[in-house]
Amino acid sequence: MSKLTSTQIAWRAAQDIADGAYVNLGIGFPEMVAKFQPPGRQAIFHTENGILGFGEAPAAGSEDWDLINAGKKAVTIKPGTAFFHHADSFAMVRGGHLDVAILGAYEVAETGDLANWSTGPKGVPAVGGAMDLVHGAKRVAVITDHVTKDGKPKLVKTCTLPLTGVGCVTRVYTSLAVVDVQDGRFVLREKLAALSFDELQSMTGATLYIDGDVADLTVPEL
Amino acid sequence: MDKTLPDLAAAVAGIEDGMTVMIGGFGGSGAPIELVHALIDRFLATGHPKNLTVVNNNAGNGHVGLAALIEQGMVAKLICSFPRSADPRVFTDAYLAGKIELELVPQGTLAERIRAGGAGIPAFYTPTSFGTDLAKGKPVEEFEGRAYVQERWLKADYALVKADRGDTLGNLTYRMAARNFGPLMCMAARTAIVQVSALVEPGSIDPETVVTPGIFVQGIVQVANPAQEEDLNRANARYPEDAA
Numbered sequence: 511m512s513k514l515t516s517t518q519i520a521w522r523a524a525q526d527i528a529d530g531a532y533v534n535l536g537i538g539f540p541e542m543v544a545k546f547q548p549p550g551r552q553a554i555f556h557t558e559n560g561i562l563g564f565g566e567a568p569a570a571g572s573e574d575w576d577l578i579n580a581g582k583k584a585v586t587i588k589p590g591t592a593f594f595h596h597a598d599s600f601a602m603v604r605g606g607h608l609d610v611a612i613l614g615a616y617e618v619a620e621t622g623d624l625a626n627w628s629t630g631p632k633g634v635p636a637v638g639g640a641m642d643l644v645h646g647a648k649r650v651a652v653i654t655d656h657v658t659k660d661g662k663p664k665l666v667k668t669c670t671l672p673l674t675g676v677g678c679v680t681r682v683y684t685s686l687a688v689v690d691v692q693d694g695r696f697v698l699r700e701k702l703a704a705l706s707f708d709e710l711q712s713m714t715g716a717t718l719y720i721d722g723d724v725a726d727l728t729v730p731e732l
Numbered sequence: 733m734d735k736t737l738p739d740l741a742a743a744v745a746g747i748e749d750g751m752t753v754m755i756g757g758f759g760g761s762g763a764p765i766e767l768v769h770a771l772i773d774r775f776l777a778t779g780h781p782k783n784l785t786v787v788n789n790n791a792g793n794g795h796v797g798l799a800a801l802i803e804q805g806m807v808a809k810l811i812c813s814f815p816r817s818a819d820p821r822v823f824t825d826a827y828l829a830g831k832i833e834l835e836l837v838p839q840g841t842l843a844e845r846i847r848a849g850g851a852g853i854p855a856f857y858t859p860t861s862f863g864t865d866l867a868k869g870k871p872v873e874e875f876e877g878r879a880y881v882q883e884r885w886l887k888a889d890y891a892l893v894k895a896d897r898g899d900t901l902g903n904l905t906y907r908m909a910a911r912n913f914g915p916l917m918c919m920a921a922r923t924a925i926v927q928v929s930a931l932v933e934p935g936s937i938d939p940e941t942v943v944t945p946g947i948f949v950q951g952i953v954q955v956a957n958p959a960q961e962e963d964l965n966r967a968n969a970r971y972p973e974d975a976a
Contacts, residue, residue, distance in 0.1 A: 559759075560758075560909050575760055575761055596842075599840075600839070600840030636813075637837075637838050639839040
């Protein structure tokens with residue numbers, strides 16, 4: 511069965527970011543969203559460790575290790591960059607000042623609950639800024655494969671893994687579909703044209719509702 | 733008044749067994765490597781301080797800085813948000829062996845707890861962690877129809893912080909994203925010790941650009957060309973250098 515690549519999911523999520531939006535991208539896979547801003551639009555990216563409006567990674571060898579993002583990767587400054595301390599940074603997060611946060615997920619529940627920080631009690635627990643980021647941004651979007659590597663649904667009725675936040679996710683971009691979380695249920699907005707509704711439902715762990723048109727999920731080859 | 737300390741050894745001389753020490757930095761950026769290494773030197777020479785509670789965003793990387801402090805067995809408890817790094821083995825081994833206690837705090841809550849400690853606010857409410865394992869046992873209250881978790885201030889005996897420029901009164905500027913927890917930790921510690929790349933006379937820093945006002949700083953020491961943790965790790969450095 512054909513599905514979107516991670517790059518294509520990131521591309522699709524980028525199309526919904528408005529010009530001038532303040533955006534936090536979770537570390538790892540969500541960072542790719544920055545590469546696909548539509549022409550003519552410029553988002554301003556926030557990183558937890560105290561930078562707004564940072565630029566791309568520098569060339570290897572010209573890193574400045576006082577200039578890193580939340581993933582500890584070197585970034586650059588560009589006209590309009592601002593620095594601030596950690597309490598101000600999380601005031602931006604919790605205070606409702608960010609327009610969009612885009613995160614990865616292990617599971618998303620139809621209630622908008624998100625599990626993305628822990629796979630259980632083994633090993634060393636680490637949370638970072640994940641629990642803060644899910645509160646405060648006007649939109650909290652998730653990008654993820656539709657199912658796990660073993661084929662289990664990641665969109666579920668109730669999360670089984672430790673929660674990052676309760677009722678926080680507003681939209682999910684998956685490898686097969688775009689789904690909104692609305693009034694405690696999943697509402698299907700887009701799906702791959704080659705996939706029937708019933709096939710998609712069979713790979714989803716909670717009921718998919720239809721409320722208005724379901725568009726084809728179309729993404730360029732990337 | 734002059735808050736200048738003669739050297740790194742003098743800067744860390746007052747840290748005693750069992751104290752809570754906030755260490756600035758986010759990963760390597762802003763990590764006061766030289767102050768931390770001076771603390772290790774003191775421990776190697778005298779056996780003190782030990783049983784420290786350390787507050788930092790992370791848990792060290794490689795075998796330098798905070799990781800080296802943990803490797804020496806000086807840290808009994810770590811309060812942090814993200815005890816992972818490119819090379820987290822020192823903390824991971826100590827934690828899995830039950831040699832170090834971990835209090836895991838969401839990053840924004842950690843920052844705000846430190847800020848609150850410095851601002852005289854004993855507790856506050858945050859939406860962060862509501863309904864999760866990290867809110868267990870904490871009071872919850874509803875405001876405007878939404879649930880919030882009560883979190884308490886975090887204070888320290890000492891803060892070890894890296895800044896860029898500082899004057900002899902303790903007014904500080906930072907360098908780019910190395911600022912991170914520094915201004916908060918200076919506020920929250922009874923004694924904030926700061927290493928600066930350039931120690932200057934009062935009047936040399938434009939008052940408009942001061943980030944940490946000197947009232948929050950008790951001691952300042954110049955380290956002209958501070959090491960970057962990332963550079964040390966790329967060179968596979970260890971501290972002390974002859975450590976196996």
